[in-house]
Amino acid sequence: MALSTSPTPSGAVPADYVRLLFHYLDRRGIAAPALLGEPAPAESAPPVSAAHWRRLLERAAAHLHDPALGLHVGSTITPADLGPLGYVLLSSASAASALERYVRYQRLVHDVSPVRHYLHDGALVLEWSEQSRTVGLLVNQCGMAALAAFTRRCTGASESDAASPLAVHFVEEAPHDMAPYAQTFGCPVLFGQSATRMLFSPAILGLPMRRADAALAAMLERQADAMLAALPRAAGADGALEQQVRRLLPAHVLQGDAALDAVAAALGTSARTLRRRLQQQGLHFRALLEDTRRQLAQGYLADRRLALAEVALLLGYSEQSAFNRAAMRWTGMTPRKWRAALLAACDADAPARTSAG
Structure with a gap:
């Protein structure tokens, strides 16, 4: 798998988030520190630059011959992987209040490209800024898969419920194999779009969180x-x-x-x-x-x-x-x-x- 030639991204991602990759490789029986050339981020470690995060994903994807690695890593996310914010979101009264908190604290989860939300043609749209073009497909895969998985887990919703996205948009060119995207998102996935987006039914806003409190x-x-x-x-x-x-x-x-x-x-x-x-x-x-x-x-x-x-x-x-x-x-x-x-x-x-x- 060729390494990305996209511009160097700015911003950073939390160490807790980066540990997802180390845990994924460990479960595959791969010595992650040896493969990635560094140990897993220590407790209370500072954020990892977006450029370094991209390089770690690319190195692992090349070793595994898996161009959809970001999807597989992001899908493993749990509230604990977002640190304290994960539990704040999980205990929100509804998906609407959790969304408000997610947008407010988004930099704590993925300080790379700011997100905004709006209603358009009967859909709730989460759209990331122009900076999402600089991070590369693997990073965007991981972020979008993590959001979809976190939403389903926090609402206790199945793939047929309102917590599942209606569509997912990537700015990158379409890959040769679309099967991993269909399996991850269960909805139309479009490439070459003007922005990185995830679309939901507005009904998601009324869903109670799994541990609503x-x-x-x-x-x-x-x-x-x-x-x-x-x-x-x-x-x-x-x-x-x-x-x-x-x-x-x-x-x-x-x-x-x-x-x-x-x-x-x-x-x-x-x-x-x-x-x-x-x-x-x-x-x-x-x-x-x-x-x-x-x-x-x-x-x-x-x-x-x-x-x-x-x-x-x-x-x-x-x-x-x-x-x-x-x-x-x-x-x-x-x-x-x-x-x-x-x-x-x-x-x-x-x-x-x-x-x-």
């Missing part, structure tokens, strides 16, 4: 603001910087983007400058991040609806073991024992609150 979804988004609103206001310019960082961190943790450079960019400065300014005040970014995660963890663990693995992901840990180690540092307890203690304290306090009421 509007209160949980709202809680995940409100948790950070509620926690930070309780912080006392710091006096002076130095205190203001710490408060600004603390106010930004919870949202970045939730979005899976709590690296120093991301927070610095949100403050309109460089990572180096932010680190220096914090150090001048005797502060360290890692310590502020750790404290934020600890406080968020306490709130999440007090909610019985969240599994421990989901709490780990919401805190930005891709592996449960990392959350276990963090909980031991913070409390000397495993997450399970910490949760039990928190719930016991809540239950003990409940009669007092009832009597007071």
Whole structure:
């Protein structure tokens, strides 16, 4: 299989997303690190450039002689592969609210080409920007297959339901073998189009999510603001910087983007400058991040609806073991024992609150 000659793409994709390829190769009995020339992205690894993601897919596709590899990799996606955002989408009240969140946070999933949605000729259209022309067919395959699979899994819908696309448009030239596309999407797939698109029936907007829980979804988004609103206001310019960082961190943790450079960019400065300014005040970014995660963890663990693995992901840990180690540092307890203690304290306090009421 020839490597792509399309322009070098800009943007990046999350490390969690890239791990899909490593897992796919592992399931095929292929030593992914040896084939791809690098280990799987580590926990909390920074995003991978779109150009590098394309090269990884091309290398694997050439080895497997599979020009439709992107379809096969993207189809394996689960909510966990989108990190915390996956659970925010999954707990949305309906596909309509999940779509709104997907568009709002799309850069966290695939920061390559912005997406917009509109109604046209009786169809709900998701359309990606002109940048989708630069990433190559394998990357677009993977992104479109992942969206189709994620939609079906999150709504619990079968291929005959409204969650299945009506049509899929690719900007690239048509491949020789169309069978993998028909199998993946179950609808007409057109090539040489003016934009990368996926069309759905508007009825999809009314579908409930498989784990619909509007209160949980709202809680995940409100948790950070509620926690930070309780912080006392710091006096002076130095205190203001710490408060600004603390106010930004919870949202970045939730979005899976709590690296120093991301927070610095949100403050309109460089990572180096932010680190220096914090150090001048005797502060360290890692310590502020750790404290934020600890406080968020306490709130999440007090909610019985969240599994421990989901709490780990919401805190930005891709592996449960990392959350276990963090909980031991913070409390000397495993997450399970910490949760039990928190719930016991809540239950003990409940009669007092009832009597007071």
